Amino acid sequence: MTTHSDTAAALPARSAPPAARYLDIQQVGQTFKTAKGPFTALQDINLQIAQGEFVALIGHSGCGKSTLLNLIAGLTTPTNGVLLCANREIKGPGPERAVVFQNHSLLPWMSCHDNVYLAVERVFGATESRAQLRERTQAALALVGLSHAAGKRPGEISGGMKQRVGIARALSMEPQVLLMDEPFGALDALTRARLQDELLEIVLRTRSTVVMVTHDVDEAVLLADKIVMLTNGPAATIGEVLHVPLARPRQRVALADDPVYLRCRKAVLDFLYTRQAHVEKAA
Numbered sequence: 001m002t003t004h005s006d007t008a009a010a011l012p013a014r015s016a017p018p019a020a021r022y023l024d025i026q027q028v029g030q031t032f033k034t035a036k037g038p039f040t041a042l043q044d045i046n047l048q049i050a051q052g053e054f055v056a057l058i059g060h061s062g063c064g065k066s067t068l069l070n071l072i073a074g075l076t077t078p079t080n081g082v083l084l085c086a087n088r089e090i091k092g093p094g095p096e097r098a099v100v101f102q103n104h105s106l107l108p109w110m111s112c113h114d115n116v117y118l119a120v121e122r123v124f125g126a127t128e129s130r131a132q133l134r135e136r137t138q139a140a141l142a143l144v145g146l147s148h149a150a151g152k153r154p155g156e157i158s159g160g161m162k163q164r165v166g167i168a169r170a171l172s173m174e175p176q177v178l179l180m181d182e183p184f185g186a187l188d189a190l191t192r193a194r195l196q197d198e199l200l201e202i203v204l205r206t207r208s209t210v211v212m213v214t215h216d217v218d219e220a221v222l223l224a225d226k227i228v229m230l231t232n233g234p235a236a237t238i239g240e241v242l243h244v245p246l247a248r249p250r251q252r253v254a255l256a257d258d259p260v261y262l263r264c265r266k267a268v269l270d271f272l273y274t275r276q277a278h279v280e281k282a283a
């Protein structure tokens with residue numbers, strides 16, 4: 001693994017020294033049992049993510065990005081190695097790690113308010129009154145600009161709004177870690193850009209640690225502190241980690257011709273399309 005090591009001083013400013021190994025992924029491998037025999041999706045994954053860091057996972061389709069995210073979420077367990085969150089082994093899902101999926105997975109018969117309330121109740125229901133839970137729910141919806149749609153059901157709102165409800169639901173749990181699997185993948189370009197900007201603002205305010213799977217090079221450079229590039233599978237591993245030394249807050253229009261932005265973008269494109277050019281293997 002090579003690292004583009006920009007100076008620490010050039011890294012984005014965030015307050016208070018965060019835990020440098022908040023998420024610690026050590027020698028992780030994942031082998032699936034399949035009808036054709038064992039299939040090794042991931043191998044020798046070593047990655048440390050600091051508290052408050054925004055990490056983008058990028059790589060060609062099928063390389064193992066979701067597999068890695070699911071391991072961090074605790075939805076699956078690794079065949080090799082260990083994953084730690086705040087020095088504790090990840091052994092299953094936990095309220096400190098919330099997941100936002102591409103298909104927002106809202107319950108269609110419940111209002112946006114109730115979809116969020118359900119998550120709030122699960123995390124805080126034992127210790128807080130209903131009024132407090134409702135307050136948390138309303139605050140989360142306000143955070144993503146959806147107070148006006150609280151009473152609507154998922155079928156009555158747009159795809160972008162549904163995705164914002166999914167993000168509100170995840171944020172309402174006050175997770176230490178926000179795990180996002182191509183959260184904007186299904187959206188049109190304009191909605192996607194708006195949600196990216198909103199996410200930048202929210203993350204700046206909440207100081208959450210974020211791991212986001214994406215296929216989009218511009219999204220990765222715009223949002224991330226660190227871009228983790230996976231090699232092609234099978235047995236995918238981390239090919240390169242690129243630090244993105246762009247100060248925050250970040251403005252997409254100003255970045256369009258920023259030399260640092262362009263250099264980072266080129267480095268990722270180079271990795272994906274030159275060094276890891278996707279070759280379809282014969283079945």
Ligand SMILES: Nc1ncnc2c1ncn2[C@@H]1O[C@H](COP(=O)(O)OP(=O)(O)OP(=O)(O)O)[C@@H](O)[C@H]1O
Binds near residue numbers: 034039059063064
């Ligand atoms: N439960 C499973 N059983 C067998 N193979 C699996 C399983 N889950 C994933 N795989 C395989 O592991 C590899 C990595 O899959 P994964 O979904 O993590 O890739 P990805 O990088 O997220 O892909 P995409 O970008 O297309 O979403 C693929 O070859 C996939 O077919």
